[in-house]
Amino acid sequence: MPEEKIAEKLYTVTSSPHIHKKINIPWIMWMVFVCLIPAGAVGIYVHGIKALWVILISIATAMIAEYICQRMRGVKVTLSDGSAAVTGLLFAYCISAENYWYVVVFGSFFSIAIAKHAFGGLGMNIWNPALAGRAFVLASFGFIMTAVWPISSNIQTVSGQPLPTSGATPLRCLKSTAEKSVGLAASKDASHYLNILGENGKQTWEKIRKQEAASWKDLFIGTVSGCLGETSAVMLLLGGIVLIFYGIIKWYLPLTILLTTALLAWILPVKVGWYNPASGANGIEWVWFAGDPLFHILAGGCMLGAFFMATDMVTSPITAKGQIIFGIGIGVLTVIIRLYGGYPEGVCYSILLMNTTVPLIDRYTRPKVFGGRS
Amino acid sequence: MAKTFSGGIHPPECKQQTENKPFIHFPLGDKLVCLMSQHIGIPAKPIVKKDEKVKRGQVIGEASGMVSCFIHAPTSGTVVAVEPVIHPLGRKMEAVIIQPDGEDIWMEDFSKCRAKAKKLSAQEMLKIIQDSGIAGMGGATFPSHVKLSPPKDKVIDTLIINGVECEPYLTCDHRLMLDFAEEIIQGAKIIQSILGVKQIHIGIEGNKPDAFEKIKQAASQKECEDIHVHLLKVKYPQGAEKQLIKAIINRDVPAGGLPMDIGVVVHNVMTTYYIYRAIYFNEPVTERYLTITGDGVENPQNLRVRIGTPISKILEYAKLRPGSKKIILGGPMMGMAQYSEEVPVTKGTSGILVLQDTQDMDYKNCIRCGACVDHCPMRLVPSELSITLQRGRVDLAEQYNLMDCMECGVCAYVCPANRPIVQFVKLGKAQLMKQRKAKGAK
Numbered sequence: 001m002p003e004e005k006i007a008e009k010l011y012t013v014t015s016s017p018h019i020h021k022k023i024n025i026p027w028i029m030w031m032v033f034v035c036l037i038p039a040g041a042v043g044i045y046v047h048g049i050k051a052l053w054v055i056l057i058s059i060a061t062a063m064i065a066e067y068i069c070q071r072m073r074g075v076k077v078t079l080s081d082g083s084a085a086v087t088g089l090l091f092a093y094c095i096s097a098e099n100y101w102y103v104v105v106f107g108s109f110f111s112i113a114i115a116k117h118a119f120g121g122l123g124m125n126i127w128n129p130a131l132a133g134r135a136f137v138l139a140s141f142g143f144i145m146t147a148v149w150p151i152s153s154n155i156q157t158v159s160g161q162p163l164p165t166s167g168a169t170p171l172r173c174l175k176s177t178a179e180k181s182v183g184l185a186a187s188k189d190a191s192h193y194l195n196i197l198g199e200n201g202k203q204t205w206e207k208i209r210k211q212e213a214a215s216w217k218d219l220f221i222g223t224v225s226g227c228l229g230e231t232s233a234v235m236l237l238l239g240g241i242v243l244i245f246y247g248i249i250k251w252y253l254p255l256t257i258l259l260t261t262a263l264l265a266w267i268l269p270v271k272v273g274w275y276n277p278a279s280g281a282n283g284i285e286w287v288w289f290a291g292d293p294l295f296h297i298l299a300g301g302c303m304l305g306a307f308f309m310a311t312d313m314v315t316s317p318i319t320a321k322g323q324i325i326f327g328i329g330i331g332v333l334t335v336i337i338r339l340y341g342g343y344p345e346g347v348c349y350s351i352l353l354m355n356t357t358v359p360l361i362d363r364y365t366r367p368k369v370f371g372g373r374s
Numbered sequence: 375m376a377k378t379f380s381g382g383i384h385p386p387e388c389k390q391q392t393e394n395k396p397f398i399h400f401p402l403g404d405k406l407v408c409l410m411s412q413h414i415g416i417p418a419k420p421i422v423k424k425d426e427k428v429k430r431g432q433v434i435g436e437a438s439g440m441v442s443c444f445i446h447a448p449t450s451g452t453v454v455a456v457e458p459v460i461h462p463l464g465r466k467m468e469a470v471i472i473q474p475d476g477e478d479i480w481m482e483d484f485s486k487c488r489a490k491a492k493k494l495s496a497q498e499m500l501k502i503i504q505d506s507g508i509a510g511m512g513g514a515t516f517p518s519h520v521k522l523s524p525p526k527d528k529v530i531d532t533l534i535i536n537g538v539e540c541e542p543y544l545t546c547d548h549r550l551m552l553d554f555a556e557e558i559i560q561g562a563k564i565i566q567s568i569l570g571v572k573q574i575h576i577g578i579e580g581n582k583p584d585a586f587e588k589i590k591q592a593a594s595q596k597e598c599e600d601i602h603v604h605l606l607k608v609k610y611p612q613g614a615e616k617q618l619i620k621a622i623i624n625r626d627v628p629a630g631g632l633p634m635d636i637g638v639v640v641h642n643v644m645t646t647y648y649i650y651r652a653i654y655f656n657e658p659v660t661e662r663y664l665t666i667t668g669d670g671v672e673n674p675q676n677l678r679v680r681i682g683t684p685i686s687k688i689l690e691y692a693k694l695r696p697g698s699k700k701i702i703l704g705g706p707m708m709g710m711a712q713y714s715e716e717v718p719v720t721k722g723t724s725g726i727l728v729l730q731d732t733q734d735m736d737y738k739n740c741i742r743c744g745a746c747v748d749h750c751p752m753r754l755v756p757s758e759l760s761i762t763l764q765r766g767r768v769d770l771a772e773q774y775n776l777m778d779c780m781e782c783g784v785c786a787y788v789c790p791a792n793r794p795i796v797q798f799v800k801l802g803k804a805q806l807m808k809q810r811k812a813k814g815a816k
Contacts (some may be wrong), residue, residue: 012699012732013464014711014798017783018706019385019542020733023790025741078738122793202761250744313743318757320748367753367773370616372629 025122028248028313029082033363036089036237036308042222042232047097051228054099055092058108065112073117087111090130093229093304094348095137107137127355131348138348169226170214171300172344177208185273185282196347197275201285205327209292218297228294228305233297240307253316253323254306258333260331261302262293268339292341302334305347315355322358322365329354377578378607379620380581381482381751383784385610385707386543391674392545397553399678400691402474406448406682407459407718408434410468410797413509415441416515420470426453428551431481431658434470437504443517444507444660445719447472447540448680450479454542462710462717463702469718472682482656496568499653507659507721508650512536512547512613512642513704515722521641522568524634531637534622535562535573535646537578537585538606538613540704544725547643549676551578551585555592558643559651566600567641574601577791580608589734610707611782617751629778634676644724654762659721666691670698670728679719684714685726694728702727707783746785746795752778756795763798768805 066084070077079085091108111133120123168176177196178286181204184193196211198204214224218262222232230236243249269286276282296302310316310330317326337346358369390693411417417442428434435445451474458466492519494502504519516650535558539547563573576593578586586605593601599767604622611617616627618640624773625636633640641649644663651657660681667674672693686700702709704721746756754775779799786795 009715010713011701011711011715013711014700014707014733014735015794015800016704016708016710016781017703017787017796018700018702018709018711018727018729018733018793019787021383021385023745023786023788024792025738025790028741028790076702121739121743140769313741316742318742318744318747318755325666362755362758365753366758366774367747369754369778370620370752371626 003263004099007355014234025083026081028085029244030323031248032243032308033082033086033089036086036093036229038235038238039222039304040089040093041228041233043093043097043220046223047228051097053101054095054097054104054228055089057101057104058092059085059088061105061108062091062112064194065109066117069113069117070121073263074123075121077261078122080348081122086113087116087129089204089229090308091133094119094130094134094227094309097228100141103137103141105134110136123314125314126358128309128312131272131309131352134348135352169300169344170212170224170295171338173212173214174208175338175344177212178199178205178270181208181273182271184272185275185284190273190275190282191277193275194277195275197282199276199278200274200281201272201287202290204274204285205270205287205290208272213292213295214299216294216298219295220249224299226299227301227304233303236303237306240303243307243311249311249322250306250320252320253311253327256324256327257306257330258297258302260328261334262297264335265291265296265314265338266293267291268335271341296335296338300338300345302345304349305330305334309347310351310354315358315363317358318361319362319365319367322361325361325365326354326358329357376607377604377621378609378612379751381749381753381784382611382617383749383787384608385787387608388543388667388706389545389548389790390580392665392676393548395545395549395584395661395674395676397546397549397676397678400680400683400688402449402476402478402568403683403687404473405438405454405684406447406451406680407468407600407684407717408445408472408682409720410435410445410458410470411459411461411783412445412515412644412681412720413443414514414723415439415443415520417468418442418445418713420456420468422453422456422470424453424455427521428453428472429479429481434472441517441520441783442507443509444658445470446507446660448660448682451475453730460714460717462712462720462723464710466711469659496570499564499568502652502656503649504592504776506648506649506657507768508645508652509659509660510642511627511644511648511659511719513722513724513730514710515720518641518645521634521639522565524639528634529637530569530634530639530809531573532623532639533559533562533565533569534618534633534638534640535574535576535641535643536613536615536618536640537576537582537584537589540579540608540610540613541707541709541725542610543667543727544665544705546665546676548582549648550584550644550663551582552588555585555588557650558589558646559592559595559598560654561646561648562601562641563597564649564653565639565646567766571639572600576601576603577606577612577618578603579606579612587671590693592650603799611780611784613750614780614782616780629775642742650776662719662721662723664719665725666728667725668702668728669730670695670700672722681719681721683719683721683733684715685712685717689715689728690718692726692728695730698728698730698769699732700727700729702729707787708781711806734792735794737793740793741791743790745788745790749784749788751782751784752780755777756799757793759802760785760793760798763802768802771802772806776806779803
């Protein structure tokens with residue numbers, strides 16, 4: 001049968017539905033970008049204009065890398081969807097503002113080219129690209145990533161408390177002093193260190209906390225040492241709340257992370273040394289229920305991680321149940337790394353580790369279909 | 375709080391163009407195309423020949439088997455052809471084409487049947503419904519007599535009348551409830567007596583308070599104590615059987631099962647109305663009510679249209695705007711886009727929606743945002759389905775409950791990556807059926 005003319009005038013045929021919600025990926029990405037700006041502004045204020053350069057170099061590198069990779073892969077170049085810009089910005093936020101330009105370029109390029117495009121581009125990556133970039137530079141350029149975290153000398157802290165002269169982050173101060181106390185208590189003449197050592201473990205820990213922990217106020221506003229964009233808890237919280245309001249991230253994921261971190265940081269024991277000058281006795285003790293939960297969620301990358309890193313859609317579980325498991329996992333790992341691990345900060349690695357478990361979590365949290373079997 | 379189900383969306387309703395417009399009787403025209411397949415199941419067999427004279431209500435297509443429907447001549451006139459024409463499903467299918475004589479003479483006089491209506495037995499009523507060719511007129515077009523004769527082992531205790539009309543744009547069920555509230559209640563009572571159920575629930579969405587009042591008033595008369603009318607939260611897809619049952623009586627239809635498995639039968643208001651017409655007037659389905667709307671027509675209306683009227687005539691009447699891109703039979707969420715305006719109105723045509731714009735067809739990788747999972751009324755993981763089906767892994771998709779998807783379109787509606795999830799699912803289902811068939815044949 002010859003192909004006959006089917007109709008006079010042809011209309012467009014597509015599958016249903018024929019209407020679509022006014023939402024798309026660029027809107028989501030640029031919203032995240034905008035919500036990150038306040039925290040970066042505080043970072044620039046605290047660390048000085050060099051922070052802005054780090055941000056700009058990182059974003060520019062990320063976008064160039066995105067362009068190169070997409071051209072190489074022969075797919076449509078989608079710089080305007082904002083996903084590369086967000087990755088670049090996030091990468092800048094989780095490294096030191098005092099940085100060499102090539103470290104920024106390496107890390108940012110790694111984020112996009114390896115962590116994202118080597119896996120198939122947006123939506124296919126296993127790890128959060130920015131954090132993968134951070135882990136890469138931390139392994140490759142350890143000296144710059146762990147040695148100095150200076151902040152502008154002319155910045156006054158909100159609480160009036162002086163900044164640590166070493167430029168160490170609040171988490172590092174606390175951790176290293178606690179470790180020091182263990183060594184001191186065992187030393188021959190511990191009486192010289194009565195400014196650190198107390199008569200028992202609890203007293204020592206109190207002393208260390210009083211001396212070394214930054215005030216809640218400073219941590220909240222962001223006038224502490226730390227990575228470029230992670231210090232200002234209030235600005236990150238603000239951005240996070242806006243994202244929750246627009247439904248871009250779910251409230252329960254950051255909340256689970258923060259609650260788990262706070263609870264475990266309070267409960268789990270820290271190892272400190274003590275010395276009793278009267279009796280001359282000394283020892284090492286594990287102090288339980290002595291952590292400061294608020295300090296732990298305000299300090300370091302916890303806020304940035306909870307609201308902007310862990311909530312990355314691509315690398316987090318898809319169901320509510322899965323996200324809660326994921327959040328608890330991040331909280332547990334963060335506290336374990338912070339208290340007992342080799343690094344003072346554990347948010348980055350805990351998120352990366354939990355990213356790895358996402359396919360598994362998704363598999364075991366698949367919702368039960370309406371009316372029956374799972 | 376108003377009753378509802380979990381999941382779902384609330385797209386812009388777009389009903390204001392037509393919700394206040396009473397039905398207009400659409401003129402007969404010069405050609406009616408009666409498809410032999412206007413229902414789910416086996417197509418009817420044409421039993422008239424070219425040049426044969428027919429009268430309105432005369433059987434022109436005979437049901438073949440149980441899950442099939444009779445097709446009646448929508449008016450009196452001459453059969454000009456029995457040939458395949460374009461079906462709303464896209465391919466050509468057998469149809470009887472009638473040239474109306476303008477007299478519109480009925481096969482028999484229906485006015486006198488009314489008296490004995492109440493004395494009919496359930497079997498007799500079922501026979502009348504079957505002979506009247508009634509199929510689910512909400513759009514699913516499942517033969518009504520099949521739904522009304524459940525297997526002996528299924529105990530039916532509840533009848534739900536669906537007046538939800540959750541699809542955006544459509545208003546014909548709304549108008550029907552306003553115009554024929556009492557008839558719908560009578561129809562519900564007929565179904566009640568056929569099935570022998572105790573309680574009747576009628577569900578109407580909160581955006582039709584006037585219809586709710588009308589139905590409630592009609593149901594407040596004597597002998598209507600078992601009828602409960604519910605005003606439901608406005609949410610799509612509340613008109614889907616499983617979701618409606620969940621919303622009203624909080625029962626879960628088992629996955630892969632039917633409402634009758636949990637003792638429920640659901641009928642649409644328009645089907646109920648035609649059941650009333652069939653029992654009281656012995657009148658077969660020769661026309662239906664529908665909405666013509668969308669930004670592609672200047673004159674959106676609610677119409678009473680003969681079955682078989684070509685869409686082109688209705689578009690002409692509603693003043694089709696030049697440059698309109700899409701013609702959809704049904705609502706915007708589940709309706710079928712048509713390439714030709716020559717397709718005729720069938721028993722399932724609840725609306726004709728004309729849109730000026732086509733959507734962006736470009737789609738991206740899934741970014742796993744989870745919006746589809748949050749909104750899926752069947753609690754599936756549509757993102758996973760779309761990814762596995764995109765890779766052709768029908769076997770995996772089957773494990774992910776592909777067959778439980780009802781293609782409501784919620785996932786594709788909310789997808790920020792604009793993924794055509796429903797299309798993947800439809801294709802996947804077809805491939806799966808093919809595979810199963812091949813396996814069965816071995």
